[in-house]
Amino acid sequence: MMIVQMDKMSATSSRERAQRLYEKNIELENKRRRSAQARIPSDPNAWQQMRENYEVIILEDHAFSEQHNIEYALWQLHYRRIEELRAHFSAAISSTGSNTSQGLKVPPRTDRVTKIRLQFKTFLSEATGFYHELILKIRAKYGLPLGNFAEDSENRVMDKDGKKSAEVKKGLVSCHRCLIYLGDLARYKGLYGEGDSKSREYAAASSYYLQAAALWPSSGNPHHQLAILASYSGDELAAVYRYFRSLAVDSPFSTARDNLIVAFEKNRQSYSQMSGDVKASVPKESTRLTGKGRAKGEVKLASKDTDSEASPLKESASSVQEKLKSFCTRFVRLNGILFTRTSLETFAEILALVSSGLYELLSSGPEEELNFGSDAIENALFIVRLMAILIFTIHNLKKETENQTYAEIVQRAALLQNAFTAVFELTGHIIERCTQLTDPSTSYLLPGILVFVEWLACCPDIAASNDVDERLAIVRSQFWIYCISFLNKILTLGPIDDDEDVTCFFNMSRYDEGETENRLALWEDSELRGFLPLLPAQTILDFSRMHTLGGDGIKERKARVKRILAAGKALANIVTVDKKTVSFDSKVKKFVIGVEPLDDDSHIHLLLGHAQNK
Known part of the structure; x- marks a missing residue:
């Protein structure tokens, strides 16, 4: 007392x-x-x-x-x-x-x-x-x-x-x-x-x-x-x-919204001053989609058309830097349209430029080229930030405000349709490129892919949406074809211990009840810690250990691959490709389209039911 x-x-x-x-x-x-x-x-x-x-x-x-x-x-x-x-x-x-x-x-x-x-x-x-x-x-x-x-x-x-x-x-x-x-x-x-x-x-x-x-x-x-x-x-x-x-x-820091408007306006001016406007520099063919998505040959033709007589050695570092700078200006403009909700009529043309620019910067062949920075760490961080910007754009557009007029509701639907098209088309390029590599598990693209697929697994409504727009439906189907091919590719890299394959996408209720298992937080988790769209995927991660940017060892790479596969399994049976169900066949360890799995893995189906009811 x-x-x-x-x-x-x-x-x-x-x-x-x-x-x-x-x-x-x-x-x-x-x-x-x-x-x-x-x-x-x-x-x-x-x-x-x-x-x-x-x-x-x-x-x-x-x-x-x-x-x-x-x-x-x-x-x-x-x-x-x-x-x-x-x-x-x-x-x-x-x-x-x-x-x-x-x-x-x-x-x-x-x-x-x-x-x-x-x-x-x-x-x-x-x-x-x-x-x-x-x-x-x-x-x-x-x-x-x-x-x-x-x-x-x-x-x-x-x-x-x-x-x-x-x-x-x-x-x-x-x-x-x-x-x-x-x-x-x-x-x-x-x-x-x-x-x-x-x-x-x-x-x-x-x-x-x-x-x-x-x-x-x-x-x-x-x-x-x-x-x-x-x-x-x-x-x-x-x-x-x-x-x-x-x-x-x-x-949130509310002043950022006003400063963003200023930043997007400056970018709009920079974009308008770029040499070669949209109509002059985008081949009409590059905006067309076949039944299976963009024809690869068209994009490659556009990228090679700049100097048909130049040797590979002439592709100097300064040239790559110029292409990267142009891509960044266009990419920011693309997201500026969706954030400010203006100039929507130019969106398709700018997306075509951004898409072909990204495709070209991703390069080709069994090995990667560091076109997004001076080293692998800078390249990986660039892709992670690219994914975060695309994810936030969707997150921001999906927030509903009260007392919306009919015109505002229609505009929001059109903006979301365009945003989804951009997200799935651009991420599809990244996933397709990673699949082409000899060893995707060491790719600087993988951290960004993990961020994206875990976000999708947190948002089954976005992953499984039935698109009314034909172009979006084609782009989405092509994305899932790339994604399934990629998942099957990393499954071939080595054995994955299923007993350890427990993340926030499996038995979510366990973690809701206080599950405290320390799961290794990777550097991309630390980079995006507190990012609202990813919070459901961060709930069981252990952030108490030091995280050196890009400092991955074998343990971190294995953890990243396992989490990508876990997110893929959580998405299986939710998504469809050409009206065919995607599933994971646990017996042959493979993701399949339109094929009934040989072994009914009941805990996955329970999970999916839980995810769809969330």
């Missing part, structure tokens, strides 16, 4: 102190504003005192801090100083430019620019140090381990005791916010830095944002900041991917 009373007294004193400091900061802020209005210097010590007061409140009383948004107020204190320095810097640059442009004999005031740049850099470095210290104090307060945040995911530090877990989560969220502020500080350093320092600071900012995302996967804020970084380098596809990620989480 005595301990409880002491706790209450301590809580009361903490609240009173927090309230007192908060009121003191309000007073100091009012004085600052009055000084600014009167254009007289303010107390130079007031800023430092306000920062110290905010820090004490954060560490003293978490509930009061959250109630009054103190962490954000502390950042705004720093941000106002940043804005002041940015304004001084811009004014100094302008005055330097005016002196030189008018041909005056007054020497350019580069010394003033240098001085302000140094002041800015010094302030940003000091603020960075402050936030690092604050993180250490927060960790100490909540008992968080000291070390790299990449190693301190929620899984690692959470305690089974509910009260302790709640306290730990408070600390994690505070550290998450501090990491975003540290990222912003590094980003400003890069914006106003010179030479190599720019790229170093942008890399540091990216690291802080990624740590923040790993610490709180359900927050969209760090993804939004990463999108801003991507826009600096002109990487449209990476920016759109990050904006989509910032919206497809439990705590």
